[in-house]
Amino acid sequence: MKRSTTRKPLANRDNSPGRKSPASANPQPKAAVAKSSSQVSVIDDGDREPIRAFLRIRPQAGEDDETMQSKPYLEPISNTAVRMSDPNQSSNLPVSRLSTVPPSSTYTFSHIFPPATNQSDFFAKTTLPLVKDVLEGQSGLIFAYGVTNSGKTYTVQGGREEGSAGILPRTLDVVFNSIEGLHGDGRFRPVRLQGIEAALPDFSASRSSAHDSYTSSGSSPALADILADLPPEDPDTDPTTLKLDRNHEYTIWLSYAEVYNEKVYDLFASVDDGSPSSAQPTGASRPTSTFLNMPAGSNSKPLLLTRKALPVKPCPPSDNDSGDGTSGGKYVAGLRQIRVTSAAQAKALLRLGQMHRQVFGTLANSQSSRSHALVTLKVLRVHRGERNDPSSIQTSRLTLVDLAGSERTKHTQTTGDRLREAGNINKSLMVLGQCMETMRNNQRAVARSLAPSQERMDTRDVKRGLAVVPFRHSKLTEVLMDYFVGEGRVVMIVNVNPYDTGFDENSHVMKFSSLAREVSTAAPTAVSRALPTLPPHLLQQARTKSLAALGRASDIAPHRRKVTISTGGRGGRVVSETHLEVLEEDEERGDDDEDDDEPINPLVDALFDEIESLRMQLFESEMRCAMIEADTREEVIQEMEERMQLMEKTWNRRLMKQMEQNELKMDAKIDMLQRSAMLGRAAVPVFTRPEQAEKRVEEEPDEDEMEEEDEIEKSLVEDDAESELSDVPSEVLSSPLTAKDARNRQRSPHARVSNKQSVAASASGSIAEDESDEIESFSETGDEEFPEEDEDDDFDEIEDDSDEEWNGIGSSTRSKSSRGKKAAEPVKAQTKAAPASKSKAKKDQVPALVQKTERLSLDHADDGADSDDSVVVRPSRKIRSSVASAASVEQPQKKRQLSKKTLVTEEEVERAAEDSGRPVRRNLRGSSLR
Numbered sequence: 014m015k016r017s018t019t020r021k022p023l024a025n026r027d028n029s030p031g032r033k034s035p036a037s038a039n040p041q042p043k044a045a046v047a048k049s050s051s052q053v054s055v056i057d058d059g060d061r062e063p064i065r066a067f068l069r070i071r072p073q074a075g076e077d078d079e080t081m082q083s084k085p086y087l088e089p090i091s092n093t094a095v096r097m098s099d100p101n102q103s104s105n106l107p108v109s110r111l112s113t114v115p116p117s118s119t120y121t122f123s124h125i126f127p128p129a130t131n132q133s134d135f136f137a138k139t140t141l142p143l144v145k146d147v148l149e150g151q152s153g154l155i156f157a158y159g160v161t162n163s164g165k166t167y168t169v170q171g172g173r174e175e176g177s178a179g180i181l182p183r184t185l186d187v188v189f190n191s192i193e194g195l196h197g198d199g200r201f202r203p204v205r206l207q208g209i210e211a212a213l214p215d216f217s218a219s220r221s222s223a224h225d226s227y228t229s230s231g232s233s234p235a236l237a238d239i240l241a242d243l244p245p246e247d248p249d250t251d252p253t254t255l256k257l258d259r260n261h262e263y264t265i266w267l268s269y270a271e272v273y274n275e276k277v278y279d280l281f282a283s284v285d286d287g288s289p290s291s292a293q294p295t296g297a298s299r300p301t302s303t304f305l306n307m308p309a310g311s312n313s314k315p316l317l318l319t320r321k322a323l324p325v326k327p328c329p330p331s332d333n334d335s336g337d338g339t340s341g342g343k344y345v346a347g348l349r350q351i352r353v354t355s356a357a358q359a360k361a362l363l364r365l366g367q368m369h370r371q372v373f374g375t376l377a378n379s380q381s382s383r384s385h386a387l388v389t390l391k392v393l394r395v396h397r398g399e400r401n402d403p404s405s406i407q408t409s410r411l412t413l414v415d416l417a418g419s420e421r422t423k424h425t426q427t428t429g430d431r432l433r434e435a436g437n438i439n440k441s442l443m444v445l446g447q448c449m450e451t452m453r454n455n456q457r458a459v460a461r462s463l464a465p466s467q468e469r470m471d472t473r474d475v476k477r478g479l480a481v482v483p484f485r486h487s488k489l490t491e492v493l494m495d496y497f498v499g500e501g502r503v504v505m506i507v508n509v510n511p512y513d514t515g516f517d518e519n520s521h522v523m524k525f526s527s528l529a530r531e532v533s534t535a536a537p538t539a540v541s542r543a544l545p546t547l548p549p550h551l552l553q554q555a556r557t558k559s560l561a562a563l564g565r566a567s568d569i570a571p572h573r574r575k576v577t578i579s580t581g582g583r584g585g586r587v588v589s590e591t592h593l594e595v596l597e598e599d600e601e602r603g604d605d606d607e608d609d610d611e612p613i614n615p616l617v618d619a620l621f622d623e624i625e626s627l628r629m630q631l632f633e634s635e636m637r638c639a640m641i642e643a644d645t646r647e648e649v650i651q652e653m654e655e656r657m658q659l660m661e662k663t664w665n666r667r668l669m670k671q672m673e674q675n676e677l678k679m680d681a682k683i684d685m686l687q688r689s690a691m692l693g694r695a696a697v698p699v700f701t702r703p704e705q706a707e708k709r710v711e712e713e714p715d716e717d718e719m720e721e722e723d724e725i726e727k728s729l730v731e732d733d734a735e736s737e738l739s740d741v742p743s744e745v746l747s748s749p750l751t752a753k754d755a756r757n758r759q760r761s762p763h764a765r766v767s768n769k770q771s772v773a774a775s776a777s778g779s780i781a782e783d784e785s786d787e788i789e790s791f792s793e794t795g796d797e798e799f800p801e802e803d804e805d806d807d808f809d810e811i812e813d814d815s816d817e818e819w820n821g822i823g824s825s826t827r828s829k830s831s832r833g834k835k836a837a838e839p840v841k842a843q844t845k846a847a848p849a850s851k852s853k854a855k856k857d858q859v860p861a862l863v864q865k866t867e868r869l870s871l872d873h874a875d876d877g878a879d880s881d882d883s884v885v886v887r888p889s890r891k892i893r894s895s896v897a898s899a900a901s902v903e904q905p906q907k908k909r910q911l912s913k914k915t916l917v918t919e920e921e922v923e924r925a926a927e928d929s930g931r932p933v934r935r936n937l938r939g940s941s942l943r
């Protein structure tokens with residue numbers, strides 16, 4: 014039969030020496046609201062102190078960690094102050110528009126621990142005082158707060174290396190070191206928050222072993238086996254021993270709860286795999302290792318693991334020390350508290366709980382804690398002389414909390430379950446901050462009302478002016494509420510990673526810690542109880558409404574998740590996989606819940622719900638935006654790539670076509686050259702590329718002249734280098750052909766006769782002479798010798814400097830580029846003025862010649878713009894001079910180009926020349942001779 018007893022008030026701070034902390038130097042109000050008969054508690058200022066906040070700076074991770082910055086943005090400026098500077102500002106990176114954080118701020122702490130601080134020192138300065146308190150009957154809370162990856166778990170639980178045990182295992186070590194030889198018999202056990210009750214009726218004082226105590230308290234044998242199966246000796250133990258009053262006996266009870274997705278779970282509870290044999294009543298324990306050892310296989314039916322959320326309930330007034338009839342905080346109903354008699358047992362249990370936590374809470378994200386873990390150590394202390402009197406038993410608690418990392422969902426691809434987790438983590442941390450803020454404001458208001466300068470206010474007015482502390486808006490704050498409103502010291506460890514990329518998040522953490530330091534932990538418990546209570550039906554309505562507002566059906570219906578446990582072999586090989594389905598059932602609500610006398614303000618509730626729902630929407634929309642942006646970028650990139658490929662193909666095709674055409678041209682040229690070589694020197698073939706070539710008519714010189722010119726041209730062909738021109742005999746240079754050739758070489762890279770062609774020409778014997786010949790436009794003395802031509806006619810008027818010089822007419826300074834119709838116009842005008850009679854005979858002959866050459870086109874098909882070979886026929890010097898003298902024109906001579914399409918054979922040209930009564934010499938001209 015269980016028997017509940019009310020405990021005696023514990024020794025309060027008045028009995029605890031050395032309670033004043035440096036932080037308590039802050040002026041605090043002398044007294045808060047005087048306790049009324051009904052609901053307002055007395056606050057004795059002498060017992061209150063602000064929350065202590067310690068900053069721990071994480072050392073820099075390995076260089077391989079790409080997510081980290083190279084320079085820390087946090088710099089300690091003293092033992093208690095630190096300056097934070099926005100790295101985006103210093104590196105001129107764009108600062109987030111939404112950032113509300115100033116670029117540089119200074120924050121103060123109770124103490125700052127640099128990265129090099131070892132675990133032992135850290136424990137001694139932050140946690141050891143609380144351990145001492147709890148063994149002396151004082152409750153305490155210590156929680157680690159910080160963004161993901163800032164070192165919270167390392168601080169609380171520790172690392173793998175020797176000597177890196179965190180504050181939790183060290184606490185256990187120190188407790189059991191200190192109570193060595195002072196163990197109680199465990200005839201009473203703790204219930205709820207502060208109550209105690211007798212252990213099972215069959216309990217006998219002689220059965221005090223751990224195994225017995227588990228069995229007697231309803232634990233499964235498997236749990237006891239696990240706890241009995243302890244590792245030999247833990248080398249990483251803290252040797253610290255505290256001096257205790259040896260007239261007392263101590264029993265230590267351990268509980269391990271998890272707040273995940275706004276539900277509280279017992280990490281020591283059973284795991285039901287669905288088989289009837291394993292079905293156990295709620296709250297019964299089943300070793301987690303059982304399901305981890307289950308036969309694995311990817312094809313096997315997923316195992317169903319069920320766990321039930323535990324309700325958080327207000328303590329009955331009977332548990333309240335004050336005996337004023339008000340409730341004494343809230344407790345997790347059904348949370349198992351297991352007695353442990355050694356640090357090793359406690360650690361083994363915690364390991365088991367940790368496994369449970371990983372499977373249920375963090376399996377899908379094993380790198381990060383997604384839940385708040387609360388380990389509570391309860392100490393029942395009784396005087397040896399009063400061990401049979403339950404009323405003499407003192408209960409104290411020390412809770413160590415490893416909070417989930419304050420999330421940065423906007424930086425991570427968080428969706429679905431993860432997003433929901435993140436929302437809930439942020440919600441509980443936000444509510445924690447709001448609770449602190451409200452408490453601080455309330456305390457300030459009270460302090461103001463009590464200030465000597467102020468008129469003394471009625472305590473009821475003061476009470477009415479106080480805000481509701483929103484503990485009930487999150488499970489975390491609900492569970493921890495008693496530490497804030499009741500007695501107990503609260504210590505906050507702020508973990509920060511100064512290399513972390515989340516500057517904004519870390520700034521919020523810092524702000525939170527500043528806020529916490531302004532909160533005194535002995536706030537009036539009545540503040541949250543002093544508000545009017547809604548009738549039960551309205552209370553229920555408000556609950557339903559708030560759940561509906563959140564749109565979280567899962568808060569009402571059980572939430573199912575699928576998880577896969579992989580057992581790895583060597584080299585990352587997966588040996589086995591076990592598929593599990595996790596069913597998280599909502600807590601049961603008893604009828605007595607409706608009698609919850611907790612004050613509730615529907616408006617505040619609705620606002621919180623609205624905030625939460627908006628936050629979720631914001632996260633979701635940010636995620637959607639990020640995904641849409643990523644998709645769009647990918648699409649654009651793909652499209653660009655396709656276009657590039659298309660362009661590449663097109664250009665490749667064009668290039669190939671061009672190359673083919675060039676090859677064809679080259680072939681054609683070679684053919685023609687070969688044919689002309691066969692024809693021999695006497696009959697020089699004429700090659701045409703009608704479109705691009707200039708057509709010049711050249712007078713066939715007489716035998717001597719031809720020989721002379723051939724000699725000269727040959728020597729020029731052999732003479733490739735410009736510089737060698739000086740070596741050319743003066744009589745050669747004096748030749749108009751040679752002079753022109755030399756000038757053309759000097760003028761531009763587009764010289765009419767390229768070296769290459771010259772070499773080719775020299776290699777081709779007599780053909781080379783023609784190739785290397787300067788081919789010139791047909792030169793005429795005047796229009797009267799030619800029919801009047803349109804600008805579009807086949808005859809292009811081209812001025813030729815060389816000929817002008819040669820004929821001693823015109824200006825040699827006129828450039829080729831200025832050649833054209835404009836330049837030809839004055840010539841036309843002048844030639845028109847010449848007597849028509851003198852040129853009449855020649856005029857009659859030339860059109861006939863032109864017509865003939867037009868008819869003799871060899872390649873009409875190749876009439877494109879790129880056709881460049883053409884017949885060049887130039888009247889002999891004699892004809893030109895006779896024409897000039899006949900025309901008696903002392904103007905620069907006009908030259909006309911024959912039809913671009915004109916192609917003639919040698920014979921035809923000769924025939925045409927014979928018809929005209931003059932010998933004609935034909936020269937070759939390739940496209941490159943332009």
Ligand SMILES: Nc1ncnc2c1ncn2[C@@H]1O[C@H](COP(=O)(O)OP(=O)(O)OP(=O)(O)O)[C@@H](O)[C@H]1O
Nearest residue numbers: 071072161162163164165166167380381382417418
């Ligand atoms: N003081 C320290 N010294 C050495 N290593 C540390 C320290 N603090 C943290 N680390 C290392 O940094 C990593 C992240 O730390 P930890 O897991 O404790 O972060 P966390 O804040 O608990 O993250 P989460 O909230 O995601 O669980 C771990 O590998 C841990 O070993």
